Amino acid sequence: MIEFHNVTKRFEGGYEALSNVSLKLDEGQMAFITGHSGAGKSTLLKIIALIEKPTRGQALLNRVNLNTMSRRRIPYIRRNIGIIFQDHQLLFDRSVFDNVALPLHIQGYRPQEIAKRTRAALDKVGLLHKEKSLPITLSGGEQQRVGIARAVVHKPMLLLADEPTGNLDPELSREIMQIFVDFNQVGVTVLVASHDLDLIDELDKPRITLNRGKLILNDLEDAPQEADGGWQ
């Protein structure tokens, strides 16, 4: 599903967020990215979500080269991904229902289909009764669950989560992580960046650890090394 071959991301000013990272996440797997803040967790996710491009090396999503993706194709590639943010990025001028329905609107589903799928997604995160509420009236954990519902409503093949439990207490964090595990069990590939090591320990999932942009621990099977033509 995801392949990184010697990916380096250097920002203007020379700061290297990722150095020579190679990894491979298979379809249907679930993994955690851990490391201190500034270790490069977010940058790794941003490369997969086509927000950043590698400076060197090659990033593939389902064998599609993300380095050379044209601007026009980016939206269509992103529709395969569900992204969950630490600050959940909900739109506060519309209801919970409308927030969750947004990806379906973008993809042009019919209104009946939108209503059906949106309610199903809200039901999955246990918030069906709040569909008419405004996000501002919800608690932090509920807002994050709305964010998750929005990320999964269009049934993406890949879920990316950047510190999804960052602002939540341990009890709520556990609930949120359990939702990810549930999705993984029905076949969705899940990649979660988190520094909540206690919680990660409870879940027996492979781990990728970054330190200052370098991969220092990789429970996943190694990325195939023969891909040496991956320079940009």
Added chain:
Amino acid sequence: MVAGSNIRHKKLATSNRISAYLLHHLQSLRFSLRKIYEAPATTIMTVAVIGITLSLPGGFYLFLKNIDAISGDFRSSSQISLFLDLDLSEKQARALDKKIAKIELVDSTRFISRDKSLEDFRQDSGFGKSIDTLSTNPLPHTIIVEPVEADTFAVRNLLKSLQAMPEVKIAKLDTEWLERLYTIIEIARRSVAIITILFACAVLLIIGNTIRLDIQNRYQEIIVTKLIGATDAFIRRPFLYGGVWYGLLGGIISWLIVEIGYLAISGPLERLNLLYKSDMNLITFSFHDFIILITSSTLLGLAGSWIAVARHLNQIEPT
């Protein structure tokens, strides 16, 4: 390795895509109307500025149209007066009149004999008694020539050929003042064109700026929708509809302003008509003019928002 072999492109079937496309247009339209409804103060101010701005060229245009209508009456009156030689008998003069009437460029002629001229003069001038003291009639036979075309060049050629006739003593075409008037109208016409262009640019800027602020206000929403796979066209659409509404409403307001303005001056103008015994009618926007005004202001709205969207939307990318 086959690029894209596995990835789902998440595009729908064509028929579904077309109905989805229409559906989103409808949603964008509704959404942009809701924005107007939710922020009436901003909308009213923007629309009022556009209306006032467009009412200026609109008003000037109507002014010109009225001047044109008046001067059109003059245009048809570019006659040539031929004063014939005094030695010519009335018979000879009438023969000449018939000859001239047959010239291609001549529409019609009117013959005024010396005696008739004197009689008219006697009645109109009030010098009846003094005229009686004259031993001979000093007035010549006169032929009034009505040219076919009002075009000055053709008329001038006709004048030359008529002047060349031996029987004609003086051929007179009093068009100089008319030409001056036409020149002034032409200057006014071009000024209105310049003003229209400038004010159209102003409207573009106003709408562009309003849409730019709108884009800034919805920065977060744009980022989020981009992240969940919205195409540029999807994000653009509600803003373009917003521009169209601004242009349309602004056009209607400018029309109202001009109509009310003309209503306000129509009273004194009618009095002026009475005083001058003229039958000048005030012309306002025709239905055709109205459609042109509304269409162009709507297109200006679309163009203004398009410029703003093209300039600013691409700069907003998730980081």
